[in-house]
Amino acid sequence: MAEHKKSKLKLTTRSRHAIMAMVELAQHGKEVPIPLSRIAASGKISLSYLEQLFSGLRRAGLVRSYRGPGGGYVLARPAKDILVSDILESAEDCVPAQRNTGGDNYESYGNPQTQALWTHIGEILHVCLRQVTLEDVTNDNLNEHALTNKLFETLR
Numbered sequence: 001m002a003e004h005k006k007s008k009l010k011l012t013t014r015s016r017h018a019i020m021a022m023v024e025l026a027q028h029g030k031e032v033p034i035p036l037s038r039i040a041a042s043g044k045i046s047l048s049y050l051e052q053l054f055s056g057l058r059r060a061g062l063v064r065s066y067r068g069p070g071g072g073y074v075l076a077r078p079a080k081d082i083l084v085s086d087i088l089e090s091a092e093d094c095v096p097a098q099r100n101t102g103g104d105n106y107e108s109y110g111n112p113q114t115q116a117l118w119t120h121i122g123e124i125l126h127v128c129l130r131q132v133t134l135e136d137v138t139n140d141n142l143n144e145h146a147l148t149n150k151l152f153e154t155l156r
Helices: 013-027 035-044 047-059 084-095 112-130 134-138 146-155
Strands: 064-065 073-077
Touching: 013 035, 013 047, 013 073, 013 084, 013 134, 035 047, 035 073, 047 064, 047 084, 084 112, 084 134
Parallel strands: none
Antiparallel strands: 064 073
């Protein structure tokens, strides 16, 4: 039996911002670099915060940067080859931008039973988001996604 890798994947504000930024890059294609200032303005987030996020995305090999006039960022590979879980992991891995406010640390809430529940939910989230690509999100294919249909089949 294959060993299941435990994950502490969570949907934090920084994760949501990373996904938003990656969707914006994917919508503009792989040819034209998009300046971070443009992404920051459209997402209404600070440029310095976005720079920290993109540092993690670049280290993870999800984006490439171009310097100089007309510079900015592009996806490092096609959107169909970028998993949402990879975006979330790289966003949370960006050490300079990490902060421990306790607000997103669900495992610290409640008794051992509820802590186990939050951990289990995080693991389910990780497994599910390893099936969803950036292309799925960008093309609004989530309602037709095979995993989504399978998960909600019993609710219909």
